[in-house]
Amino acid sequence: MIRGKKRSNSKAKDIQENISAYYTSLKRKLTDLVSSDSFEAIRTKYFALRNSFFNMDECPLQSDLIISRCIAELGGLSDLEKNFPACKVPSTYSFFVKYLEKVKYLAQSADVGVAILPYKLAATAPFKYHVVIDASQASTSVIYRQLGFLSDIKRKNLGIDDPNISDLFLNLYSISSTEETYYTCANETFSGYALPAGFLEEKEPEMLEDDYLLKEKNYLLQYQTEFPKSIFEVQKSGFEFWEKSAGSDGELLENSLESIRETVNNSQKKDGKLKISYSNMSQFFACPRLYLFEYVFKIEQRNNEAELMDHFAMGNLYHKILEFFCKKIQLLSLPLTTTENGLTDEYKAILYESVDEAIQDFKSSYLAKELIKTTKTALTATMANCVHNFCKAFLGCKVVEVEKYYEYAPEGKKYFCHGKIDCLLKNEDEAEFILVDFKSSSGAIHKDRFFVSDGVEIPDFQMPIYTYLLEHQAQPKKIENAVFFNVKESEKVPVFGTLVSKISHEEFEATRKKFESLLDVFSDRVENLDFTLDEGAQTFEVCRNCKNKGICRRTFNVGRKD
Numbered sequence: 001m002i003r004g005k006k007r008s009n010s011k012a013k014d015i016q017e018n019i020s021a022y023y024t025s026l027k028r029k030l031t032d033l034v035s036s037d038s039f040e041a042i043r044t045k046y047f048a049l050r051n052s053f054f055n056m057d058e059c060p061l062q063s064d065l066i067i068s069r070c071i072a073e074l075g076g077l078s079d080l081e082k083n084f085p086a087c088k089v090p091s092t093y094s095f096f097v098k099y100l101e102k103v104k105y106l107a108q109s110a111d112v113g114v115a116i117l118p119y120k121l122a123a124t125a126p127f128k129y130h131v132v133i134d135a136s137q138a139s140t141s142v143i144y145r146q147l148g149f150l151s152d153i154k155r156k157n158l159g160i161d162d163p164n165i166s167d168l169f170l171n172l173y174s175i176s177s178t179e180e181t182y183y184t185c186a187n188e189t190f191s192g193y194a195l196p197a198g199f200l201e202e203k204e205p206e207m208l209e210d211d212y213l214l215k216e217k218n219y220l221l222q223y224q225t226e227f228p229k230s231i232f233e234v235q236k237s238g239f240e241f242w243e244k245s246a247g248s249d250g251e252l253l254e255n256s257l258e259s260i261r262e263t264v265n266n267s268q269k270k271d272g273k274l275k276i277s278y279s280n281m282s283q284f285f286a287c288p289r290l291y292l293f294e295y296v297f298k299i300e301q302r303n304n305e306a307e308l309m310d311h312f313a314m315g316n317l318y319h320k321i322l323e324f325f326c327k328k329i330q331l332l333s334l335p336l337t338t339t340e341n342g343l344t345d346e347y348k349a350i351l352y353e354s355v356d357e358a359i360q361d362f363k364s365s366y367l368a369k370e371l372i373k374t375t376k377t378a379l380t381a382t383m384a385n386c387v388h389n390f391c392k393a394f395l396g397c398k399v400v401e402v403e404k405y406y407e408y409a410p411e412g413k414k415y416f417c418h419g420k421i422d423c424l425l426k427n428e429d430e431a432e433f434i435l436v437d438f439k440s441s442s443g444a445i446h447k448d449r450f451f452v453s454d455g456v457e458i459p460d461f462q463m464p465i466y467t468y469l470l471e472h473q474a475q476p477k478k479i480e481n482a483v484f485f486n487v488k489e490s491e492k493v494p495v496f497g498t499l500v501s502k503i504s505h506e507e508f509e510a511t512r513k514k515f516e517s518l519l520d521v522f523s524d525r526v527e528n529l530d531f532t533l534d535e536g537a538q539t540f541e542v543c544r545n546c547k548n549k550g551i552c553r554r555t556f557n558v559g560r561k562d
Helices: 002-034 039-053 061-083 092-102 152-157 166-176 212-220 233-246 251-267 278-286 288-296 313-331 345-361 366-374 376-393 462-470 506-527 540-544
Strands: 273-276 398-408 415-427 432-439 481-486 491-496
Touching: 002 039, 039 061, 039 092, 061 092, 212 233, 251 288, 273 278, 273 506, 278 288, 278 462, 278 506, 313 345, 313 376, 313 398, 313 415, 313 432, 345 366, 345 376, 366 376, 376 491, 398 462, 415 462, 415 506, 432 462, 462 481, 462 506, 491 506
Parallel strands: 273 415, 432 481
Antiparallel strands: 398 415, 415 432, 481 491
């Protein structure tokens, strides 16, 4: 047994040493790269870094193309450096990064059809047809400001003029096209009035004798009864593809609804009953489409690989520390206690151990954990103050449950409720329970929606659903008090209960009954696939800040105005 333990410790030590050597080498090569004193040195040290740490066989094609373009630009700067050795750049790597910010890049595409490109970038593209949209004076103006870092007075004294090459760019389009180039311009635009470029001659547009697209539109809108006798090939193939994939006569809508129903049944039901939690119910009543996107379709937000930790990481770490601390207190049957000067030595030791375990259990990358470790002193100080005030607020109470999961299926209903409570305390003197939910900041506590009222039709569901679950168990627990605890501010925010606020448990019943009625509303609407929006609730101000607005498409930006 002893030999096995030594071998295990030796293996763990070897792994730690390998990881340490790996990141030491990575740090050294990155430091060498950013401290390069020439563009050629940057190129050399980049390839040394790539050969050691990059697996280009698994690099996405788009990323590979972007890196290749950066290397090409670096090669151009290196050539300039060789041609003008007297011109030295103070910080070579910083200069290169700032230079890349100004370089226009458009990824090559293998797709055929209409390509929409930036104006100046597409001037030399060898397409059969070029159509320049918005060929106004403002949009087609190309003026190069030479030695722009000098003041206007110095540039004037040097006799520097800014060449206007707008006409050359317009001519480039005509030269690049194998067929006639078309330029369009509207006198009235979303952002104001516009004038066509002075180098162009205005002509009346040539209209098709038979506008097949317009005729098809009129037929679909029932402005005309006969289907067009002729249509474009692309219209025909598009219609045939739609008919083949979804059918007609309402089959498209029916197939879509059935697909959504199947997804709801697979992801949002258990044993044929709809799963209802605080979070999904809150999302639904905030916006039914939000519930549809996040819980039914499970649309994931784009992962920014440059971010070591997401926005919720610290909040999750706070919760984990408090979870470990409360479980240890519960296991030792200790009451919550503290002194005027802070935690006792015994409680400090329990907290410090909880901090170490929470960091070790922290679900993130190695670098993120190392970053957390650098802030361990500040983190421990924050949590010590939080735990001190938590014990002070509930002095003498004992921890009954921590992170306990509950379920309850009302008889005769098509749904069941579930949730996990943070902490349940018991005041032994008053023989009353206190339900505590930890929040990392005040922004997560919706004080204005604790109770239903004339101005609040939809209350915050967290305390209603938790008390509902606890009071409907085989061994029910009547929750006389409920409170949120703000970790950062180290203060309690009472909801109801005579031990923590002026609002009694009985006065909270109106909110509970409203919640229970909304359970049926939520269940019925999801069962009927009713995800319609409420124009009064889903206003422009609400939708413009939604992370799913790019999918939902309820808000638009026109001429830099919403």
